[in-house]
Amino acid sequence: MQTYIALLYSIILGEGRRVVMADLKAMVEELGLKNPRTLVATGNLVFESEKTSIATLEKRLEAAFEKAFGKHVEIIVRTANDWLKVAAGNPFPDESNATADQVAVRVMRQPVPDEAIAALKSYVGKDEKMQAVGGDIWIVFSRASSRLLTATSHKRLGIGTSRNWNTVRKLAEMVDNRQ
Structure with a gap:
């Protein structure tokens, strides 16, 4: 299993409506991704998956997000190793x-x-x-x-x-x- 980080561009769905992190985690689990965790309520998600291309994960997450929440949101995915390089x-x-x-x-x-x-x-x-x-x-x-x-x-x-x-x-x- 590979650990990934997904960063949502926006979690605002419209006036006064924001994505609830529990709903985001449920969406990820429905995709078959494992152990979803969020960091603060601003669209930061960590999960595990079989090793998959970043582009494939981004497309899957964006499509699922649009289906679940009715809005297209850009989602950037990085592997855990790549994220550690960003931080370093x-x-x-x-x-x-x-x-x-x-x-x-x-x-x-x-x-x-x-x-x-x-x-x-x-x-x-x-x-x-x-x-x-x-x-x-x-x-x-x-x-x-x-x-x-x-x-x-x-x-x-x-x-x-x-x-x-x-x-x-x-x-x-x-x-x-x-x-």
Whole structure:
């Protein structure tokens, strides 16, 4: 069995409606995936499955989500080993220790193209940082309205979803002992 992490782009189904994590876990079990666990109520899911391609898992989860909840949501899947590499690749350890909620990674379905990374540089504010690592984008953003955070959208970068350092670290802890 292989451990996977699935990150939902959005769990908001419409005005005032959010996905309940127990319902998400039930959906995963109906797919035959094993031992589903969630981290906070923001669409972070850990589960086990026979070794399967990432693209296949993403398609299966997205189709099941749309059927169960009536809305298409992009879902990014990584193996546990790949997630541990994401966490270990954090280029901003000092900032992560000081303000973990202001350090985030935009986890991408496909690696961010170099031209998109170059274009993002013009959005980096005075107290902000950005670095591409392994096709994902790490940022340290300002609590004031961050142009950089806003610029890391689907339209500019492609399909992806952001998680702050607290979430990245906690997901890594969830899968680290299941290797």
